[in-house]
Amino acid sequence: MVPKGPYKLCTVNKVPERAKLVVGRFIESVKDTYIIVHAENAAxxxxxxxxxxxxxxxxxFAASMWTQEESDEIQRIARETVPGIKTMAIPQGLQAEKGPDGVVEFLKERWAGLIELS
Known part of the structure; x- marks a missing residue:
């Protein structure tokens, strides 16, 4: 099967190194099915x-360190700036609770549903 994509991904994370690490692990875990390029992180x-x-x-993706209000604002700005963009907020505290593995699993479980919405 040929991977779907490429999909250009941006992240919003106060710790750019963590965004790169976690997203890198996520991208690696789905590379047989999807081609995803992490373009940039905003801190x-x-x-x-x-x-x-x-x-x-x-x-x-909005990282788990943002409050619900901040995540909503991040997603609103993204949707206003790029019509048709798909956005997802990682639940607040998920990284702290379950670590990078928990975040990667969360993203893997929701990716297909997110990008395959029309």
């Missing part, structure tokens, strides 16, 4: 719009 809310304008990502 601050005010960086979301310019990052989306530069990259025009297909998908954006």
């Amino acid at each position: 601050r809310l005010e960086d979301v719009k310019p990052m989306c304008e530069r990259n025009h990502p297909d998908v954006l």
Whole structure:
């Protein structure tokens, strides 16, 4: 089977190294089925719009360190900037509770449903 994609992914995480590590593990875990390119990470809310304008990502993930309100705002900015973008907020505290493995599993469980929505 030929992998689907490529999908351009941007992340919003206050710790860019963690975003790169966790997303890298996620991408590696689904590489037989999907081609995903991690284009860029924004570490601050005010960086979301310019990052989306530069990259025009297909998908954006908001990390688990953001509050519900911040995650909603991140996703709103992304959707206003890039029509049709798919966004997902990792539940607040998931990284702290279950570590990177928990986040990777969360992403793997939801990826297909997220990107295959019309």
